[in-house]
Amino acid sequence: MTAPTQGLVLLLLALIALGFAGFFWRAWVLYRLLRLGRNEDRTDSPARRLRDEIVIYLGQRKLLKRPYYVRGLGHALIFWGFLVITYGSADLLVAGLVGRHLPLTETGLYAWTLDIFAVAVLAAVIVAVVRRAFLRPPRMHIAPEGYVILGLIAFLMVTLLVFESAGIAAGQLEPGVTPPPLAGLVSVFSGEGASAVYAGAWWAHVVAILAFAVYLPRTKHLHIVTTLPNVYFRSSRPRGALQMIDDIENKETFGAANIRDFSWKQLLDGYTCTECGRCSDSCPALATGKTLDPQKIVLDIRDQLLREGPKLLADPKAETTPPAHWVETKPDELWACTTCAACVEACPVTIEHIDKIVDMRRSLTLMEGTAPPEAQRAMTNIERAGNPWGEPRESRGDWAQGLEIPTFAEKPDAEYLYFVGCAASYDRRNQRVARALTTILKSAGVSFAILGAAETCNGDPARRIGNEYLYQLQAQQNIETLNAAAVKKVITSCPHCFNTIANEYPQLGGNYEVVHALPLVKRLIDEKRISLGDGAAPERVAYHDPCYLGRHNGIYDAPRDVLDAVPGVTRTEIAPHHRERGFCCGAGGGRMWMEEKMGQRVNHRRVDQLLATKSGATKVASGCPYCLIMLEEGVGAKGVQESITPVDVLELVAARLETS
Amino acid sequence: MKFLVCLKQVPDSTVRVKVAPDGKSIATDGITWSISPYDEYAIELALEQKDADPATIVSVVTVGPARSRDALRQALAMGCDDATLVTADEKAGGLDVAKALAAVVREAKPDLVLCGKQASDDDQGLVGPALADALGWPHVGMLTKLVPGGDGVELWREVEGGHEVWSAPLPVVGLVHKSAKEPRYPSLPGIMKAKKKEIPEKDLAALGVTALAPRSEVVAMEPPPQRGGGKILKADGDAKALATELARLLHEEAKVL
Numbered sequence: 001m002t003a004p005t006q007g008l009v010l011l012l013l014a015l016i017a018l019g020f021a022g023f024f025w026r027a028w029v030l031y032r033l034l035r036l037g038r039n040e041d042r043t044d045s046p047a048r049r050l051r052d053e054i055v056i057y058l059g060q061r062k063l064l065k066r067p068y069y070v071r072g073l074g075h076a077l078i079f080w081g082f083l084v085i086t087y088g089s090a091d092l093l094v095a096g097l098v099g100r101h102l103p104l105t106e107t108g109l110y111a112w113t114l115d116i117f118a119v120a121v122l123a124a125v126i127v128a129v130v131r132r133a134f135l136r137p138p139r140m141h142i143a144p145e146g147y148v149i150l151g152l153i154a155f156l157m158v159t160l161l162v163f164e165s166a167g168i169a170a171g172q173l174e175p176g177v178t179p180p181p182l183a184g185l186v187s188v189f190s191g192e193g194a195s196a197v198y199a200g201a202w203w204a205h206v207v208a209i210l211a212f213a214v215y216l217p218r219t220k221h222l223h224i225v226t227t228l229p230n231v232y233f234r235s236s237r238p239r240g241a242l243q244m245i246d247d248i249e250n251k252e253t254f255g256a257a258n259i260r261d262f263s264w265k266q267l268l269d270g271y272t273c274t275e276c277g278r279c280s281d282s283c284p285a286l287a288t289g290k291t292l293d294p295q296k297i298v299l300d301i302r303d304q305l306l307r308e309g310p311k312l313l314a315d316p317k318a319e320t321t322p323p324a325h326w327v328e329t330k331p332d333e334l335w336a337c338t339t340c341a342a343c344v345e346a347c348p349v350t351i352e353h354i355d356k357i358v359d360m361r362r363s364l365t366l367m368e369g370t371a372p373p374e375a376q377r378a379m380t381n382i383e384r385a386g387n388p389w390g391e392p393r394e395s396r397g398d399w400a401q402g403l404e405i406p407t408f409a410e411k412p413d414a415e416y417l418y419f420v421g422c423a424a425s426y427d428r429r430n431q432r433v434a435r436a437l438t439t440i441l442k443s444a445g446v447s448f449a450i451l452g453a454a455e456t457c458n459g460d461p462a463r464r465i466g467n468e469y470l471y472q473l474q475a476q477q478n479i480e481t482l483n484a485a486a487v488k489k490v491i492t493s494c495p496h497c498f499n500t501i502a503n504e505y506p507q508l509g510g511n512y513e514v515v516h517a518l519p520l521v522k523r524l525i526d527e528k529r530i531s532l533g534d535g536a537a538p539e540r541v542a543y544h545d546p547c548y549l550g551r552h553n554g555i556y557d558a559p560r561d562v563l564d565a566v567p568g569v570t571r572t573e574i575a576p577h578h579r580e581r582g583f584c585c586g587a588g589g590g591r592m593w594m595e596e597k598m599g600q601r602v603n604h605r606r607v608d609q610l611l612a613t614k615s616g617a618t619k620v621a622s623g624c625p626y627c628l629i630m631l632e633e634g635v636g637a638k639g640v641q642e643s644i645t646p647v648d649v650l651e652l653v654a655a656r657l658e659t660s
Numbered sequence: 661m662k663f664l665v666c667l668k669q670v671p672d673s674t675v676r677v678k679v680a681p682d683g684k685s686i687a688t689d690g691i692t693w694s695i696s697p698y699d700e701y702a703i704e705l706a707l708e709q710k711d712a713d714p715a716t717i718v719s720v721v722t723v724g725p726a727r728s729r730d731a732l733r734q735a736l737a738m739g740c741d742d743a744t745l746v747t748a749d750e751k752a753g754g755l756d757v758a759k760a761l762a763a764v765v766r767e768a769k770p771d772l773v774l775c776g777k778q779a780s781d782d783d784q785g786l787v788g789p790a791l792a793d794a795l796g797w798p799h800v801g802m803l804t805k806l807v808p809g810g811d812g813v814e815l816w817r818e819v820e821g822g823h824e825v826w827s828a829p830l831p832v833v834g835l836v837h838k839s840a841k842e843p844r845y846p847s848l849p850g851i852m853k854a855k856k857k858e859i860p861e862k863d864l865a866a867l868g869v870t871a872l873a874p875r876s877e878v879v880a881m882e883p884p885p886q887r888g889g890g891k892i893l894k895a896d897g898d899a900k901a902l903a904t905e906l907a908r909l910l911h912e913e914a915k916v917l
Contacts, residue, residue: 254848366848376845384692385674392676393692469848 012096012206019210026217027225030271033309037264042233049232052350056231058083062348066581068278071131072348074124078153081121082224085160088114089209096206106174115161115182122157125150140277141295145219152215156208161185163201170194223274227349230272233265234350239341240552241503242358245468255362255466258320259305260312262356269351270302279343279353284584285336289599292336294343294353301356323360334360335372338602339464339589340547345580361466375465378593383470386456387422388593397452399424399431405438407452408485414449416441417487419501421494422457423625429632430625436654437493437517443657444529448491454481460496463504465590472508475500479510493517493650495548495555495624496588503553516549518623518649519558525565533658538568541652542610542617544631545582546624556580559623559649566652572615574606583609585634587626607634610644621649661808663706663718664770665740666761666791667699669731670781679881686881695731698776700843702836705806706774707739707844717741721764723748723757729859736854737846744768745861749871756864756871758790763867765795770831772813777801777835785835792833799833800826805840 055061060079063072088110091102104110129150132142165185167173172195189197216222237243245254256262279294280286286293301323312318334357343353365371371379381390397407399420408414418441424434441448459474478501482490490512492498502514524530543563549555556579563571577583586602596602610620620635622628631646671677672692680687695703703720710716720735722728723746732743746760765773773795778785792799804823805816812829818837846854864871891909893902911917 248848249852252849365845369845369847369850371845373842376842379845381674384672384694390674392674394676469851 009097012093015207015210016093016097019213022210022214023217026214029310030217030222032313033305034264034267034271036260036305036309036312037262037267038260040263040265042235042265045236048236049234052231052234053228056350057227060348062350065346065348067576074127075348077117077120077124078128081117081124084113084117085121085156088160092202092206093209115164118157118160122154125154125157137277138281141275143220143275145221148215149219149221152208152212156205156212159201159205159208162189163198163205165189166194166198166201170198172198220273220275223272223349226268226272230265230268231350233268235352235355238503238553239344240499240548241507242463243355244504244507245362245472248469248472253363254366254468255364256356256359257322257363257367259301259308259323260320261363262301262359266352266356266359267301267305269356270298270305272349273298273302273351274349275299276348278346278348279351282342282346282581284338284340284342284586284602284605287583288602288605290332290336291330291598292333294337297333297353297356298351331360331364331370332598334364335375335594336591336598337589338547338584338586338591340584341551342547342581342584345551358464358466361464362468363466365466366469371465371467372594374594375590378590379462379465379467379470382457382459382462382474386474387426388457388461389422389426391426393456394453396420396425396455397450399426399434400438400450400452403435403438406449407454408449408487409452409454411447411449412485414447416446416448416489416491417482417485418448418450418491418493419458419497420450420455421492421497421625423629424493425455427625427629430628430648433493433625433628433648433650436648436650437491439654439657440521440524440530440650441491443659444524446524446529451481451485456481458497458500460500461590461593463500464588475505475508475510479505479508482510482512487512490514491517491520493623493625493648495546495553496626499548499552516553516555516558516623518549518562519555521650521653522558522561522565525562530653531658532565532567532653532656534567534656536568536655538570539619540570540572540615540617541619541621541647542572542574542613542615543578543649544574544585544606544610544620544622544627545578546622546627547582547584547588549623550582551580559621562649562653563621566656568656569652572613572617574610574613574620577609585622585624585627585630587630592626592629601634601637603630603634604637607631607638607640611638611640617644619645619647619652621647621652623649661709661713661716661772662768662770663709663716664765664768664773665699665702665706665718665720665735666773666775666787667703667720667722667731667735668696668776668779668781668787669693669722669724669728670696670779673697673780677883679883683880683882684878693727693730695734696776696779696781698778698780698836698838700776701839702774702776702834703735703738703740704839704841704843705803705836706772708839708841709806709808710739719743719768719770721746721761721768723752723760725750732859733854733857734846736857736859737851738844739846739850743857743859745859746867747861747863751874752864753872753874753876754784754786755790755875756869758787758794759869760864760867761787761791762794763869764862765791772806772830773797773833774803775833775835777803777837788833788835795831795833797831797833798828799835800828801835802837803834804836804838806834 060076063075065072091105095101132146136142164173165182166189168186169190277295283294308320312320337357339354341354378388381388385391386393408417420434424430456477457474458478459471462474463471490501495516498514498516501512541563543560545556560571563569583606584602585606620631628646628648635641635644635646672694675691678687706718710718718740719742720732720740721744722732726747729745732745736743744764775788789799800815800817802817803815804818807814812827815826815828815834817824817826893905895902907917
């Protein structure tokens with residue numbers, strides 16, 4: 001096609017115009033629908049956002065993850081092939097129109113790359129089809145459009161290879177350095193009809209490209225395009241921090257009660273979802289028979305936008321229906337979420353599931369007042385007693401009686417505040433963890449004090465139940481107390497306290513240097529400020545990753561390092577559900593205070609996983625008071641309390657402290 | 661239908677109550693106050709009627725010190741329409757409170773007056789029946805449910821092993837034991853609206869109530885004795901000796917046999 005005739009150029013022009021019109025018309029509609037959403041600024045830290053594009057979009061980082069390495073590689077090949085071949089396609093159209101080529105396209109290197117990818121893509125497509133048809137992944141939604149797209153891709157690759165080889169055979173394309181995939185094909189087409197095959201395949205290829213452009217934005221394969229902005233505009237908040245409702249006292253509506261209440265970014269998430277089901281695969285609620293399905297949350301919002309959006313565009317005052325999760329499937333779905341972030345971690349295209357769920361919870365709690373009764377009780381308790389259990393406010397510091405632990409009032413120059421948290425203050429089991437930590441701190445000579453009765457719940461459960469108002473009241477109260485005591489550094493033994501004070505208090509102007517006890521203890525061990533001896537018999541200890549240490553804050557290694565440093569302890573993993581694939585204990589997101597009536601209890605499943613490893617562990621160690629309570633309950637319910645004991649890592653350390 | 665719910669502000673159930681230095685009252689410094697739980701159930705029962713029929717009006721009133729205003733705000737936040745504060749001394753007697761409430765009721769003319777069956781602080785259960793008496797109205801206690809119908813109301817009472825259904829003409833005083841649902845958690849717009857609502861304040865004199873000389877007096881208060889540790893009897897095989905020892909302890913030490 002180096003010397004295009006005028007008629008063919010016109011035909012090509014018309015086809016390109018049709019293709020582009022089909023794509024951009026739909027893109028324009030989708031863009032306008034997106035603008036129905038609430039405004040939200042996602043333009044901060046451009047450098048980090050660009051880095052994300054390179055790592056996550058171009059690098060396919062979130063696809064190449066345990067346990068999806070092979071499938072992820074298949075996708076990456078198609079994607080990288082798509083990039084290389086799209087450049088070739090653009091060159092094809094330009095060359096067809098003006099007879100000139102884009103840079104590099106005529107080099108042997110590009111020809112090689114193109115053809116190797118064409119074959120690789122073809123192979124990956126075949127694998128994908130076989131997988132869909134015969135090895136269907138359990139929670140993957142298989143729609144016919146998937147086959148159409150795979151068919152189109154395969155067709156593009158075949159026509160590409162055919163027109164190239166036929167073109168070479170007919171002498172109409174420069175053979176250059178013929179890449180290996182083509183060498184064989186060239187001989188196949190070297191005959192009378194080579195020219196006709198070349199022209200036919202070329203046009204078929206061009207028509208397929210343009211058909212693809214028209215079809216793409218009408219299917220989930222739109223993600224090829226939308227992932228680009230979705231990654232760029234992903235939240236720059238720490239993962240553990242929920243979005244704050246600013247100026248809450250003067251607002252009239254809270255949370256998401258209809259499609260307009262979601263932000264444009266939350267709606268963009270819907271356009272970007274490829275229905276791969278990785279989020280659902282990793283959801284502890286879904287795995288234990290709850291109605292919650294994180295993928296469904298994203299898709300329902302998208303479907304509702306596509307269904308009702310056009311009506312809202314036509315009439316800005318039109319009534320909207322509540323989110324599907326209130327009506328079609330009941331709010332049970334929303335209340336089942338433990339905010340463990342397994343879905344967020346798993347999503348290859350950086351969809352933010354928790355924010356949507358919490359926004360809908362906010363509406364249910366703050367606007368409708370329909371949180372589950374047990375959750376309401378927990379909130380009332382936080383309000384009145386400063387802890388979700390409803391234990392007396394004045395008794396908060398009682399656990400420390402007789403232990404010579406000073407309060408900040410008694411020791412105003414203490415370097416650290418130990419923010420004890422409700423669980424370690426009131427729950428008898430977790431009081432032992434608080435005592436273990438204070439013993440370690442004293443042994444290391446760390447200067448610390450507690451707040452005693454002046455401490456109050458950090459607000460995490462209230463915030464995750466959707467009660468942003470109560471959360472802010474609690475947070476402000478603590479920030480005032482901490483600032484009045486001129487606290488600079490905070491230690492917590494609870495990952496929820498840690499996450500909230502470290503990642504969420506800055507939103508309200510509370511900035512402290514916060515450290516969870518386990519990274520601190522690791523430092524104390526490294527600096528030889530504590531020494532550990534063989535105080536106890538050798539034992540195998542399984543480590544359970546708390547979600548708010550691990551996935552939310554990336555603290556995977558420090559607790560393991562501490563366990564490894566404890567003499568006599570051999571660490572085991574609850575594989576494959578460990579590290580970033582750790583399985584929730586079931587208590588996050590305010591679930592600690594809600595009943596769990598549907599399906600299997602999440603903590604029981606966790607104990608099943610623990611037992612299934614057959615690692616010979618006699619203890620399971622964690623770094624979170626909720627996990628400890630849930631594991632104890634689970635171990636008891638399974639009747640294995642004789643063979644496996646839940647503990648906190650801190651207790652193992654304290655038991656082997658050598659006093660010098 | 662018009663409801664008037666009478667409530668009392670009491671120390672919250674999460675408060676660890678301490679006896680004041682005078683030995684006759686409790687220490688109230690820095691404690692959390694809330695609506696007495698049975699009164700909260702009464703509010704919930706009334707608001708459920710409002711949910712079913714938005715024309716229903718639910719008013720609340722309390723007789724007590726100025727801090728009681730917070731309890732009224734809480735009731736407004738839950739969804740009550742208006743509130744009245746009758747200021748009175750902390751130690752106002754039950755009969756005086758009943759008379760003041762009666763004056764408020766005569767003015768407001770509700771169809772149904774609901775009170776908790778007793779306040780959770782002194783547990784006297786006096787004000788409700790005394791109010792009905794002062795008004796010359798019938799009263800029905802231990803309510804768990806109400807169903808308006810015809811000219812009156814069907815009142816469900818909890819009794820041992822089941823419930824009774826009474827019907828009463830209006831107006832009537834109902835003393836609430838429990839609601840089927842937990843008292844509702846206020847919505848945030850409810851809290852904000854309640855903050856801005858005016859709460860009219862009256863005192864006993866304005867209602868034409870002269871406080872009676874106290875008819876009863878608290879002589880002394882003391883905290884319950886510290887709970888001692890439990891006693892564990894070693895099961896060493898001789899069941900008969902063990903049982904004998906257990907019986908002896910229950911009889912002589914625990915004095916329950």
